[in-house]
Amino acid sequence: MINTAPVDYYETVKSMGTILEVKNVVKTYPGVIALNNVSLDIQQGEIHALIGENGAGKSTIIKTITGAIAPDDGEITISGKSYKSLTPQISRAEGIEAVYQEFNLAGSLTVAENIFIGQKLGKGPIFNLETLFAKAKEVLSMYDVDINPAEKVRDLTIARMQLVEIAKAVARNAKLLILDEPTAPLTDNEVSTLFSIIKKLNADGVTIIYISHRLEEIFELTDRVTVMRDGQTVGTDHTKNLNKEKLIEMMVGRTLQEAFPQRNINYGAELLELKNVSGNGVDDISFKLREGEIIGLAGLVGAGRTELARIIFGADKKESGEIFVRGEKVDIDSPAIAIKHGIGFLTEDRKAQGVLLSVSVKWNTTISVLRRISGALGFINSAKEKRITNDLTNSLSIKTPSIEQLVKNLSGGNQQKVALAKWMASDSKILIFDEPTRGIDVGAKHEIYLLINALAEKGVGIIIISSEMEEILGVSDRLIVLHEGKIAGRLEKNEFSQVNVLKLASGELDKDKEAV
């Protein structure tokens, strides 16, 4: 061990040698050094966190370890064997498995088939489906996972698909399991299930590399942390020697201001009112939103938060109830109509629904106002289009080489800002943010919070949906907590607490106190 601190639990129990060592690895792409002399050691049996902002080089190092890319220079040692570069086959043969954010599952096959995909079971070309199910059941029950092996993967929830991915790695006898932001799509309950499984895996001798943007998780779960920044490792230390502030400082290379910036609250006229709105999985929703107000929609995944947002925005149809914009009853049956009424919606799935990846920043920014900036014959006023895009790119400080750049070449945070630019271009007065900071690094998150605040100060009414408890408590003025499609309760700022939200969200407590 490099560290000669007093002997403790980890060093006595967990140091059984180095399972993986990455030494002076360099990887360059045209114009960019993605990995600059990166060294990393993973000890047998530990849970090792790998953190850093987007673009720090985490994905590249993971791809190097799993053999997806070959480094230009350096050395990788697995269980004592040294390699110049790996291939996916070598990596897998050495017992390295990775669960990425995008799952690698065949949706139309059963859970069991997915778990044993690519593995030869038994002799001969024919296998028995029943045996396969039994074997899958065995793997799943080892970790108390209650999934029917005969179920089709596409019918599972995200959280369960993830467990199938992990089971797949277990079935391949993974010695080193890499988890890339596993909690990003999960609710708090699901996270705790996942954590107990990770801990059990670890107790069974599986070494784990854990990547996450959520710093609390690092402290709950991991033994050591390696921080990366700009393609280099900033440092590795025992988790217990660190705290959150220290980690953030290491990640961004500067001290960050307070996590959730303050703003001047100044409510204006009523913008939006829902009266007994039902349909699309939500039931009897009523609330009001004023100018300059930020309402948080809390609840577990599947509680109907996104479904409600989609109804307000006209992406899905409501069955009953009434919606008023500025006191006027409106009939929103398509996003086009919602936009006419000044409503904007930043979708949860940014890449599939929020932005058009294969077109330019400019085209994305003006998509909702194209007709407005076109003349009588339909000709787009290109000077105006450029001006609008340039103004917004500057005011949102979107980092892009030019407004003609394709959006797929921008980072997640900047893509999100492009999506926001669209709604600012169309001058939205009511904005719904669905998981606005998912998959975005700490620095960019802060910028998004500042932008939300700035919009509210300008009189925009905002509805925010977030699975991150801290975020929704930090950003919102008041909370509406949903449970199974219904409003389970409303919380004012002075009642904000994690416990209160969880009680309502889990259906433990029902107190729709503010009858509207």
Add this chain to the structure above:
Amino acid sequence: MNNVKGFLKEYAIGAFLLLIIVIMSILKPTIFLTVGNFVNILDQVAINGILTVGILFVMLAQGIDLSVGGMMAFSGVVGAKIITVFGIPYPLAVIVVLIICVLVGCLQGYIIVNTGIFPMIGTLAMMGVLGGAAYVISKGQYIIFPDNMDISFLGQGRIGGLIPVSVLVLLIVLVVASIVLNKTFFGRYFYLVGSNSEAARLSGIQTKLVQIVSYGISGLFASFAGIIYMSRLGSGSAQIYTGGWEMSCLTAAVIGGVSLMGGEGKVIKAFIGVLIIGVLTTSMIMLGIDAYAQKIVTGIVFLAAVCFDGISKQMATNAKMKIEEPAKQAG
């Protein structure tokens, strides 16, 4: 390296066209390299060019239209019928036919978009329906115009004795389509819908309407091509629907870099695709390659173009994986 690839992608088809022309100029300098021959080639590709522009709109909006041949036959037969039977004046008849075919195209689009069937299957069915309708209306006969009526101007006329009217019409179609697609919000919608229809819908674009209209536009151009063809034949005929039109304009579009996945394609490049096929066909005739062997060649060219489209998509996906990290860093 990226620049080289971009350059190749941008100019490869133009270079390919030039290459065929150069080779043919060397092989058959006396007959190939003449003004008359080039005017001839343009005259021959005029109909394909107009059809391809129509199909471009559909393909941009993530569809495909195999009904263009059927639509051509239908428009010619209907046009000839209403002129000869009802005595409607020729120019008015043309307008009536165009309107009918736009509506039929929109109806086809409406069915495809609202039922969610594969455009390839829906338009294949429509190809049969329209071709069959043309047979029924014409009773399988050529509908011949009275002797005192001359409808040959669009299809056979030449301005100054040199420039065919159909080539002029083609030029107008190319210019107008280019302007619409590049300069108007209406044209931009096809690219936006084709690039990601759900994101476009959630940005307030009425994506279904755009897709329906794309089939209407294809119907418009196909019927226009049908009218020109009718003028060329001097009669309305249902038989022309078996001419393999959908195949040749699809080939041209794909050679010209129009993506089968939607959202990508340029009028000029699609037209270069049309020219490649035209020049190739003329060259093969000049070289004395028989008609069936010609089919093999055009088939192989189509296959090659589709493979190239697929491979470049794959390369783009792989390259994306590679550039992801640096791009993030730069951002």
